[in-house]
Amino acid sequence: MSARRKFIKNSTFGLWGLNTLFQKEKPMDAPPTPEDLANAPNDEILFQLIRKSLLLPEDLIYLNTGSLGPSTRQVVGTVSAAMHELEANPVGNNWGSLGTRMEAVRGKVADFIGASVEEIILTRNTTEGINLLGTCLDLQPGDEILTTNHEHGGGENGLFYLAETKGAVVKQIEMPLAAESAGQIVELVQAGMTDRTRVVMLSHVSTITGMRMPFEQISAITRPRNILLVADGAQAPGQIRVDVDRLGVDLYSSSGHKWLMGPKETGFLYIRKAVQERIQAVFTRNSNKAYSAASGTRNVATIIGLGESLDLQQTIGIDKIEKRCRELxxxxxxxxxxxxxxxxxxxxxxxxxxxxxxxxxxxxSNRAIFEKMREDNIIIKLLPGYNALRFSLHIFNTRADVDRMLGKLAEVMG
Known part of the structure; x- marks a missing residue:
């Protein structure tokens, strides 16, 4: 069975839209069905259908997936259907059919990033995953944590908590604007390491510049020295292929609500089997399962929605997605x-x-440009701490979107 046909067979989309999406005479403005996506004659039409499946107004140019990605109507419908099912019998369904579907999402995440299901923990976001590390890692006074000056504040929070509670030292590498090569970055990271380095935490894709971290080369340095290599993966899954084994990372934390276009407040944490004994967190004291005595009741509907967004990614194909994002x-x-x-x-x-x-x-002024863009229904990212702007290009964007943004940029800059 092809990936697209499997997606249609397993999709819960029909539970939400039977009356409007699968009728024989579908209105011209009706959102595309899973069959429409699966039968798209070429990639360009497929991406147009993805854009049509979003709730974004037609005149809105959305170039800020790096902050929050828009979910498809299919994902929204899946969450809505799951919520209705839950409230029809909260206890029976939460720990019954819905609980089973929620737990299955761990397997979907594992397949998506090349891990085993025992290595996956479901979280609410990237920050929660890295904070989990910050609350349980056993460091000694003077132990060093190496990171960069381009990290997101959410990722840094767990590191500075370790500094405050364990007496560890956080060292930040000054990153170039813009980086010239992978070799340059590897040299900077290696130069920042000392005999006291215990943790290296880096973004897989930089929230500031979009730079992809050369983790394969870096892990070749950290692994032999027993240094924990932690990836802030907030900006990577959903726009580039992620294979945690190939990358060589020990922990990989990410969110479902950016490039994966999943429900808000969803995420996951990968912890490599070989280092799990070093990560003794109260949240995973009983098990890594979606529901445990330590986790307590979860939002089953949004987690199931995350699984639906992963199915859509697998159906389209991550290599096709990455190619589209890079071309734009x-x-x-x-x-x-x-x-x-x-x-x-x-x-x-x-x-x-x-x-x-x-x-x-x-x-x-980046703020002045940001405001003018927003007034013209063009959504971009203002980068705090820099007089800079960021444009996130995802599969539902087009060259026409880019042209409109660039035209406005030229107009505002005079």
Missing amino acids: ADYCADQLRGRPGLRIISPAAPELKSGIVSILLDEA
Whole structure:
């Protein structure tokens, strides 16, 4: 059975939309069905159908998936159907059929990132996963945690908690704008390590520049030294292929509500089997299962929705998704390159690229541009701490979206 046909067979989409989506004479403005997606004659039409399946208004240019990704009507419908089922018999269904479907999401996550189900914990977001590490890792005063100055505040929180409670030292590598090569980054990370380094925490895809961290080369350095290698994966799953075994990371924390386009407040944490004895958290004291005595009652509906979003990703194909995001980002960068008054701070090296393009402004105010864009229904990201802007290019975006944004940028910058 093909991936797309399997997606249709297993999808709960029909539970939500039987009266409107599967009728013989579907209205012209009705959202696409799983059959429509599976039978798309080419990729361009497939991506158009994905855009039509979103709840975003037609005139809204959404270039901020890096903050929150829009869920498809299918995912929203799955969550809604699960909530209705739950409330029809809360105890019976929560620990019955819905609980079984929720637990199955751990397996979907494992398949998606190349892990075993025993290595997966379901969380609410990337931050919660890294905070879990921060509350349980046994460090000694003076032990060092190496990270960068480009990390998200949520990821940093767990690290600084370790510094405050264990006497550990957080060291931050000064990252270049923009990075030139994977070798340059590996050298910076290696130069920051000492005999006291116990943890290295890095973003798989930078929230500031969109740079892809060369984890394979870095893990070749950390693994022999028994240094825990932790990945903040908030910006990676859903736009690039993630294989935790190939990357060589020990922990990988991510969210479902960005590039995976899943329900908000969903996420997962991968902990490599070989290091699980070192990560003794109260949250996983009983087991890593979706529901346990330590986890307490979970939001089964949104977790099941995360599973639905993973199914959609698998159906489309992550390599196809990555190619689309990279092509749009390359087009955006090419159009920006050489424009006066700004500098691209996303890397140009192919091995470091992602679907994110960020620019640093010379004099124009990033907030003023951000506000003007928003007034014109163009949603981008204002980067705090920098006079910079970030554009996230996902599969539902088009070159026309990029052109409209760039036209507005040129207009505002004069």
